[in-house]
């Protein structure tokens with residue numbers, strides 16, 4: 001961003017929004033928005049407290065469990081769909097439907113099926129993340145250069161070799177893109193799970209703070225959540241850039 | 251007319267019977283309703299280079315992939331060293347028209363990839379790959395990636411990969427069609443010395459008449475679909491006169507003219 005010809009460092013637009021937040025907060029327009037400085041002070045105060053650590057670890061557990069399941073199931077499934085006509089015709093309509101379906105509406109069904117515990121939350125998280133991972137992996141495999149496959153075959157590659165040495169790597173740029181979007185969706189999934197299924201983790205903190213009108217606390221936890229999601233997504237974007245050198249030349 | 255003239259020019263000087271490395275017998279290949287090859291029979295002598303020459307779409311790639319075991323025939327069969335081909339095998343290696351290199355792997359890993367798939371231990375396959383990288387003139391580029399190389403260099407990688415598995419039969423599908431003219435000429439010269447030095451059977455697809463006559467011990471002319479071999483030509487007189495003289499040898503020029511005479515009617 002340039003102001004009067006001076007180049008401002010990245011993220012400096014955040015400063016302007018932070019300033020605006022502070023002003024709105026100081027003006028006491030609404031109890032819903034306390035000043036940013038107060039939110040940050042609260043953040044420093046609650047971070048490291050046992051309830052916060054407990055919430056963080058519960059959320060991290062459900063989140064990583066769900067994301068792990070979504071990747072471990074979604075990537076191979078997407079690759080197989082990209083390779084097998086039959087599997088593709090069977091599963092593609094479902095994947096497309098669930099990608100755009102309001103998954104929140106399914107959460108009560110999951111509660112009936114899997115109970116009110118961590119298991120249902122992990123499954124909710126996975127359900128939010130998996131569809132885009134499947135579809136992207138599938139797209140990655142479908143654009144693979146046929147002669148790479150023939151090359152591997154002509155040198156005697158087994159199906160397992162072809163899968164791990166050709167298909168996976170050829171589709172990797174799309175797979176990483178899918179995982180990145182999937183992870184952003186998983187953040188949504190884990191919080192919805194923790195609010196609707198059982199009140200644990202950050203969901204419990206949100207519930208507690210909003211019920212008691214502790215808005216500074218509420219915003220502090222939200223900031224932490226945003227920061228976490230942002231860093232994970234940036235990390236994946238970094239990995240994507242590392243494979244970009246061949247993405248355009250497959 | 252053209253045929254009889256060709257025969258006169260091409261009478262082999264020495265008539266030693268050669269061993270047959272690959273034979274294709276009565277090959278028919280249909281893609282759905284499209285008849286790509288019809289009852290094609292052709293033999294490939296060991297240690298020699300045979301070109302498949304013909305206009306695009308006449309089934310050259312199809313035949314080569316059938317020999318490679320990458321495609322099944324509709325009927326007929328291919329034998330390599332007397333054994334029927336049922337799929338790809340270690341006695342054949344393929345050089346692809348579009349190089350087919352792994353874009354995410356270095357030159358070293360690409361060249362060693364055939365050996366990697368055959369389960370050769372890392373240190374051994376890299377040592378062998380390094381030797382062939384040197385042989386094709388790419389020493390110093392071991393750690394480069396394909397997108398950092400020119401088209402000609404990429405095809406050298408493809409060639410080194412095919413050589414490093416030490417297959418008896420090398421199948422090359424228009425390997426030089428994607429490189430520039432100068433590089434192509436250098437490749438053709440290198441190919442001649444390769445045929446001399448390595449005791450391998452080369453099957454070489456091209457649509458360039460000059461290229462086929464320049465590099466081949468035997469040229470099979472394929473005519474458009476459903477295609478079969480219309481003529482087999484064995485240039486013999488100019489091969490040992492030195493590579494610099496081939497292109498102005500009268501026999502070379504005659505053969506080029508005769509092939510053009512027989513193909514001309516198929517080009518609209």
Ligand SMILES: Nc1ncnc2c1ncn2[C@@H]1O[C@H](COP(=O)(O)OP(=O)(O)O)[C@@H](O)[C@H]1O
Pocket residue numbers: 281284286304305306307308309310311312313475
């Ligand atoms: N997978 C395929 N499906 C249908 N037709 C094909 C396929 N591959 C090749 N053909 C047809 O078979 C004929 C021979 O193709 P090809 O062997 O690639 O010819 P060439 O290599 O001589 O140019 C062409 O007419 C082409 O259209």
Ligand SMILES: [Mg+2]
Pocket residue numbers: 310311312
């Ligand atoms: Mg072809």
